[in-house]
Amino acid sequence: MKKNFYVTTPIYYPSGNLHIGHAYTTTLADVICRYKKEDGYNTFFLTGSDEHGQKIELKAKENNLEPIEYVNEIVLNFKNLWKKLNINYNKFIRTTDQYHIDSVQKIFSFLLEKKLIYLSKYKGEYCISCEEFLTKEQIVDNKFHVVCKKEFIIFEEDSYILKITEFKTYLQEIFKTDFLEPENRKKEMLNNFINNDLEDLSVTRINFKWGIPVIEDPKHVIYVWIDALSNYITALGYKNNEKNLMDTFWSKDTEILQIIGKEITRFHSIYWPVLLKALDLRLPSKILSHGWILSKNDKMSKSLNNVIDPLKIIDDFSSDALRFYISYNLPTYKDGNFTEELFIESFNTNLANNVGNLISRTSNMIIKYFDGQTPEANIESDSLYKKGIETITNYKKFMNEYKVTEAIEEVLKLGQSCNKYIEDIKPWDLEKNDKIDELKKVIKILHNNIVIIIYLLKPILVENTEKMFKQIGVKIDDVNFDSINNKKYSIDKISSREIIFKRI
Ligand code: MSP
Numbered sequence: 001m002k003k004n005f006y007v008t009t010p011i012y013y014p015s016g017n018l019h020i021g022h023a024y025t026t027t028l029a030d031v032i033c034r035y036k037k038e039d040g041y042n043t044f045f046l047t048g049s050d051e052h053g054q055k056i057e058l059k060a061k062e063n064n065l066e067p068i069e070y071v072n073e074i075v076l077n078f079k080n081l082w083k084k085l086n087i088n089y090n091k092f093i094r095t096t097d098q099y100h101i102d103s104v105q106k107i108f109s110f111l112l113e114k115k116l117i118y119l120s121k122y123k124g125e126y127c128i129s130c131e132e133f134l135t136k137e138q139i140v141d142n143k144f145h146v147v148c149k150k151e152f153i154i155f156e157e158d159s160y161i162l163k164i165t166e167f168k169t170y171l172q173e174i175f176k177t178d179f180l181e182p183e184n185r186k187k188e189m190l191n192n193f194i195n196n197d198l199e200d201l202s203v204t205r206i207n208f209k210w211g212i213p214v215i216e217d218p219k220h221v222i223y224v225w226i227d228a229l230s231n232y233i234t235a236l237g238y239k240n241n242e243k244n245l246m247d248t249f250w251s252k253d254t255e256i257l258q259i260i261g262k263e264i265t266r267f268h269s270i271y272w273p274v275l276l277k278a279l280d281l282r283l284p285s286k287i288l289s290h291g292w293i294l295s296k297n298d299k300m301s302k303s304l305n306n307v308i309d310p311l312k313i314i315d316d317f318s319s320d321a322l323r324f325y326i327s328y329n330l331p332t333y334k335d336g337n338f339t340e341e342l343f344i345e346s347f348n349t350n351l352a353n354n355v356g357n358l359i360s361r362t363s364n365m366i367i368k369y370f371d372g373q374t375p376e377a378n379i380e381s382d383s384l385y386k387k388g389i390e391t392i393t394n395y396k397k398f399m400n401e402y403k404v405t406e407a408i409e410e411v412l413k414l415g416q417s418c419n420k421y422i423e424d425i426k427p428w429d430l431e432k433n434d435k436i437d438e439l440k441k442v443i444k445i446l447h448n449n450i451v452i453i454i455y456l457l458k459p460i461l462v463e464n465t466e467k468m469f470k471q472i473g474v475k476i477d478d479v480n481f482d483s484i485n486n487k488k489y490s491i492d493k494i495s496s497r498e499i500i501f502k503r504i
Contacts, residue, residue, distance in 0.1 A: 005041040006249040007033045007257045008232050010264060011050040011093060014074035015059050018081055019307035020326075020338050021261065021293045021300045027326045028290070028404060029259050030087045034459035035399050036255075038481065044249045046235050047082070048093035049075050050228045052221070053131050057210035067210045068096060084314050085322065086462045093235040095212075095227055099242045103234035104227050105215050107279065108203075112216060116163050116278050119217075122202035123156035129303050131224050133202065137192060147263060148303040160204040160220060167274045168198055180269045180287045181402075182333045185262060189269050201225070201271055229272045232258065233281065256284040257402065263299075265289045288402055290332035300338070308338055317504065320461045321347050327460050328412075331405040344504045354415040355453060356501030361422060362446045363471050363494050369431055372494040374447050374473060375440035382441070384421055388414060388449040392485060395456050411456045418449050447472060448487060455479050464500055471496055 007029045012022050026047055033045045051071045060070035075094060082089065093100060111117045124133040127145040132138075140146050171194045180186050204220035205211065211221030230238075237244035248254070260268050268287050276283060292299045295306040313322050321343070329346050330336035366374050379385045391414045398407035421442075430439040454468045461468070466476045471494070478489035 002040060002042040004248055004251070004254040005033070005036040005043045005257070006236075006254055007036075007043070007045050007259065009047045010260050011048040011095065011228060011231050012078065013053075013056070014049050014051055014071045014078065015055050016302045017074065017077050018310070019300060019302065020310050020313070021307075023081070023085060023310040023322070024293055024326050024330060025259050025261060025290065026082065026087055027085060027323050028332070029257075030085075030089070031323070031327050031404055031459045032257065032259075032399070032402055034088065034462070038459065039396070039399075040481075041255070042248070044091070044236075044245065045089045046091050046093060046232065047087070047089045048091075048231060048235070049078060049095065050224075050231070051075075051094055051096045052211040052227055053224055054128060054205075054208045054210070055131055057208050058128075060210075071096065081311060084311060085319050091235050093231050095231060099237075099240040100231060100234045101212050102241075103239040104212050104222060104230050106239040107230055107275075108222055108226060109215055111162065111278055112160075114278065116166070117160050117203065118163070120159065120161045121156055122159035122161065123154070124202075125152045125154055127152045135192070135197065147299065148301065150303065155207070157206055158220075159202040159206075159223075160214065160217075162201045162203045162226070162271075162274070164201050164271065164274055165198055167277060168194065170277055171198075171270060171273065174273055174283060179273075179283055179285065180265070180289065182289070185265050185269075185289050189265065193266060193270060198270075225267055225271055226275065229267065229275055232272075233279075250281060252282055254285075256282075257286050257288060258284045259288045259290065262289045262291055286402070288332060291330075291335040293330065293338050294335050295338070313343070317343070317347065318463065320463045321351070323460050323462070324351060324408075327404045328408045329405075332402070347501070348503050350412055351501040352503040354412055354419065355457070356499065358415050358418050358422075358446075358453070359450055359468055359471050360497070360499055362418075362443070362450055364497065365427055365443060366447070366472075366494050367497070369427075369439060370443070372473075374491045374494070375443055377437070377441040377444040379441055379445050379448060382445055384417060385445050385448060387417060388445075388452045389485065391449075392452060392456070392481070396481075408457070408460070411453055414449055415453055418446055418453075422446070447491070451479065451489065452484050455481075455484050467498070468500055471498060471500065 009025050009029045033043050037043050057067055060067040063070055126133050129148050129150045134145055134152055138146050143151055145152050175186060175190055203223055203226050204214055205223040206219050212227055214220040236246045236249050238246055273283055298304055300307050325343050325346055366372060391410050394410045395407045425442055427439055427442050450472055451474055458465045469476050473492040473494040474489055483489045
């Protein structure tokens with residue numbers, strides 16, 4: 001039976017258009033999901049938009065629109081970006097979808113009934129821009145939010161409160177497992193919150209209207225996190241009449257990966273597990289909390305006005321080029337940089353000079369020396385052949401750990417070895433000296449490794465995969481993990497001399 005894999009991104013705020021930072025998370029999810037599919041999993045990929053809250057209400061007013069009119073327009077831009085970036089999600093959830101609203105109200109009622117939610121007062125330092133009450137660590141100069149650098153406000157009002165503190169022991173238990181990655185964020189959560197400053201969480205507001213009303217007390221709207229976090233299960237049909245996918249994708253054997261940016265780690269590793277526990281549902285297998293894309297040492301973000309538009313990068317270069325930079329050059333465990341210079345340098349070094357060059361010189365040799373017909377030869381005992389097979393194993397090991405950068409690094413290393421092999425062995429001399437058997441072997445080894453390289457990059461370079469395979473006479477549908485391990489694909493005559501990944 002096929003194993004199941006469920007991957008989610010955060011649902012993004014439609015308070016403006018998306019930037020490279022959002023494209024980062026979503027591309028990672030897409031790449032990992034495409035890999036899992038190749039590896040035989042039954043997959044489901046969820047993304048969406050988080051549409052309620054005061055900030056959206058204010059933005060809509062500024063634009064003289066009703067909130068729903070305002071978000072409708074921006075959500076179209078989200079979907080357009082994902083299309084251009086070849087993001088192959090299964091479902092796009094909007095928190096304004098009626099099925100989601102129904103489920104969230106039922107979840108709230110359930111928690112109220114279980115007395116895990118109670119009515120009280122909430123007072124705190126609140127950042128309007130980030131829709132977040134701030135902790136001591138998040139405040140600078142007694143006045144500003146450390147992330148967006150905006151001034152916070154203080155307020156106190158009636159609010160329903162979720163009993164987080166009741167789950168302290170449970171949280172301590174799950175933090176002994178590796179459900180949250182990387183390790184240093186686990187320590188941060190334990191030290192700053194769970195072991196020290198764990199507080200109950202305010203989950204409703206009365207000072208704005210744009211949210212899901214509490215059925216039992218409609219002057220309250222359900223405030224951001226119960227609404228937002230629940231999307232990961234309401235999208236699967238939890239407590240609603242949508243097709244129920246919970247049994248498949250939230251069952252105990254499913255591999256569930258939730259990718260987030262580090263600033264929402266607390267919500268996903270503390271409040272989300274509490275909510276799941278309260279609903280008697282399992283934890284995700286992994287919360288992968290990645291670093292930020294910085295722009296001159298600050299987080300790239302709408303509120304700091306320092307963002308790069310992914311649509312411009314796609315138009316200027318290509319979707320595959322952006323997918324590659326994100327997947328390879330921005331490892332998840334640290335903050336990374338995105339500048340046009342770094343982007344171009346990576347493209348030229350890795351895609352033009354390494355992969356593209358290898359494909360074009362090898363296909364040229366096949367055309368020139370063998371009239372386009374890839375020769376057969378016994379290559380199993382050759383060390384570069386063996387390196388190709390090892391690359392598949394190493395790549396899978398890293399991908400299974402969601403280490404996309406490291407997985408790609410293995411593929412690029414194989415490309416470098418093949419290019420060096422050509423330079424060292426000089427196939428043109430073999431031809432000149434009539435060493436045809438040796439030449440056949442060299443070409444077959446290169447061809448074999450190129451099939452491996454193209455296939456392993458397939459989850460990333462989705463627009464170019466078929467073209468690259470064609471360049472070496474292989475049909476995309478013939479290639480899978482089994483066939484690359486055993487050379488079980490047919491090879492057609494090669495004639496095309498197209499250059500793939502021209503230097504920028
Ligand atoms: N709506 C909430 C999430 C609710 S999830 C139940 C939210 N939305 S957001 O629009 O602000 O998106 C935040 C997410 O976008 C981050 O967690 C991360 O995935 C991505 N990023 C936004 N800026 C980023 C960077 N500069 N760098 C890396 N990722 C970034 O928070």
